[in-house]
Amino acid sequence: MKTQITLISTALTLICIATFAQDIHPSEVPSIVVNNFKKEFPRASDIEWELDGNNYKVDFEIGWGTDHETWYDTAGNMLKHEEEIPKSNLPNEVIFKINSDFKDLRIDGSKKITQGTEVTYQVELENLIEEWKVIFSSTGEVLHKIED
Known part of the structure; x- marks a missing residue:
């Protein structure tokens, strides 16, 4: 938290x-x-x-x-x-979480964010109806999501 x-x-x-x-x-x-x-x-x-x-x-x-x-x-x-970064560089845990929790969306872009020793990943997810920016921990936990 x-x-x-x-x-x-x-x-x-x-x-x-x-x-x-x-x-x-x-x-x-x-x-x-x-x-x-x-x-x-x-x-x-x-x-x-x-x-x-x-x-x-x-x-x-x-x-x-x-x-x-x-x-x-x-x-x-x-x-x-x-x-x-390309989506192929996202950790497997992040890909797994996307495939399970956001299965109707596709990856439109991704970033690796390093702040001190903490690494997070910002992923833009979308389909024809909705767009999201989601921040994941390196273990795949959703830290924040915002509708874009």
Whole structure:
């Protein structure tokens, strides 16, 4: 329950902050943040920085269009990383839960979200009538779902 409340609170905070995020030039990003980003993602391309509240958000791609979003604090610590992944990279437990609880829906997109040591998966599920964004734990537990 604490994880769900934390996850929901974090999601709402990011949504509110994202409303006020603004694009910035790479020269406006502290060097510690840029250096840590380059160490972590040396093959990043199509890099775009935003000031997101007091944190720095970077949108980028790796390889042939794999989208990533990462947030850093002013000290250069990575706060969160979101990576688009193919459904074949979802844990078996998540696939099992989708097949049992959402069997009338198909996977339209998925992301792996790492925040500290916690890994969750956001999956967009849809059919002709409905669309859902569902956040799963790595063990397949539904942490949050919202009709899209």
